């Protein structure tokens with residue numbers, strides 16, 4: 238341990254601490270802007286400057302290690318004024334149209350300006366207007382808002398292992414952008430949106446589809462159906478000031494009904510349907526010598542990653558479309574038929590924790606007979622904006638239930654949103670099918686949690702099935718390399734593009750770095766889903782009676798011809 242004093246308070250901390258870590262331990266809140274614990278520790282923004290006795294210049298506390306006997310001051314006139322000057326400099330080059338900004342009200346730069354008591358901006362920066370890149374379906378990059386903090390660069394590189402973004406050009410022209418001035422649409426970006434979730438300002442954001450959805454709701458000729466992904470309920474409350482990990486399923490449904498959607502359904506229904514298809518596909522591959530390991534295909538960020546970086550594994554992907562796409566296809570066929578609605582008049586909106594889903598829904602493979610399965614995808618953040626715009630007081634809403642049939646789901650469907658959830662849901666069903674029993678022990682905890690790689694061997698009716706779960710593309714790549722080299726003898730692998738799974742997808746509420754540094758969002762939000770799983774009377778996908786009825790009346794058997802036509806696809810190299 239090392240003992241030092243900060244603002245006259247003596248503190249003993251481990252040797253590897255920075256001054257910032259030590260200060261936080263005794264409740265001294267040194268401001269930061271570029272800092273993201275373990276991800277972006279570069280001391281670039283000069284917000285966290287402190288005075289160290291004996292040192293000539295102020296030091297960046299986020300990178301400066303503690304030292305024995307060190308005397309640190311965090312609140313002197315010099316410190317306050319220098320931080321303020323530095324912040325003014327950042328602000329002088331920033332597009333300050335705060336009132337009409339996408340991040341108005343939850344911008345870390347705005348908060349800092351308020352906290353540091355910035356009341357005027359003396360320098361006038363060049364403020365050259367640079368073009369905004371909004372060419373992709375998923376992500377908008379606005380260099381006029383960028384403060385060059387580098388958080389997105391680090392997350393893409395060190396968490397996702399991809400490195401799409403970097404500092405380009407020089408001096409006043411410096412930008413964070415894909416190499417060679419490419420659009421995000423033309424770079425091998427997987428649209429995971431992890432860069433968006435760490436952006437402190439509005440330099441990176443989703444391509445908004447809010448207006449298209451309002452227009453559809455307004456259109457009397459459209460039957461507008463909304464479905465919500467498992468993870469939305471685990472995070473939407475944060476946008477309304479609720480604690481991280483609060484489950485808001487019932488309030489969310491009430492809000493969607495108030496917004497004017499004709500029907501409110503749950504993607505969890507389709508997650509159960511996916512398990513029926515994917516589980517049987519797995520059994521078929523195992524029993525009939527198909528390509529193994531089979532790898533899940535519900536995370537579109539992962540699918541893009543596979544296409545760009547592991548094309549030799551495309552054959553390993555399950556042919557199942559992702560649950561919300563399956564839902565769209567069923568709504569525009571079976572649902573249209575039993576309700577006597579022309580499928581062309583059905584408008585399907587998916588609320589997703591994901592930015593990559595916007596691009597997924599626009600893919601050619603995601604259509605049946607020229608009709609898109611899903612017409613618009615909104616992120617959790619966009620849904621929150623609509624609720625606010627409609628002046629609905631979310632926190633005061635009563636709970637209500639999803640509309641019947643396509644809103645019916647099992648506990649297995651809801652855990653899809655957490656890493657390991659798809660695997661656990663699949664095992665619950667495959668185990669029953671292989672043993673011919675209704676097994677009571679269904680908590681497969683070996684695949685839960687946030688370790689990078691989780692493995693398990695499950696004995697199912699005398700057959701050993703070897704499974705693995707990975708999340709976040711960097712962690713996934715280590716396992717995928719083994720698969721590529723034929724060194725991994727798994728039957729089934731779950732890959733999710735984002736670390737933590739969908740609960741921490743790129744469309745989820747942005748949490749200020751100060752909070753992110755102390756709370757593991759992956760753990761807290763996942764808890765909300767496992768909590769809902771236990772509350773469900775039915776916890777296995779194949780026991781979902783509405784899914785059973787869908788097969789009996791329409792699809793026939795899992796993997797039937799009809800199921801293939803609507804629910805499966807083939808990705809090509």
Ligand code: HC1
Pocket residue numbers: 465466467468469504505507508535536537559560561562589590591594650653654738739740742
């Ligand atoms: Fe997901 Fe899925 S779990 S991909 O993480 O398979 O986005 O939540 O909706 O489609 O069900 C996301 C979440 C989601 C699909 C399901």
Ligand code: SF4
Pocket residue numbers: 376392393397399400401402425426427428429430431432433
């Ligand atoms: Fe990197 Fe993902 Fe952002 Fe693309 S969306 S730049 S892959 S972090």
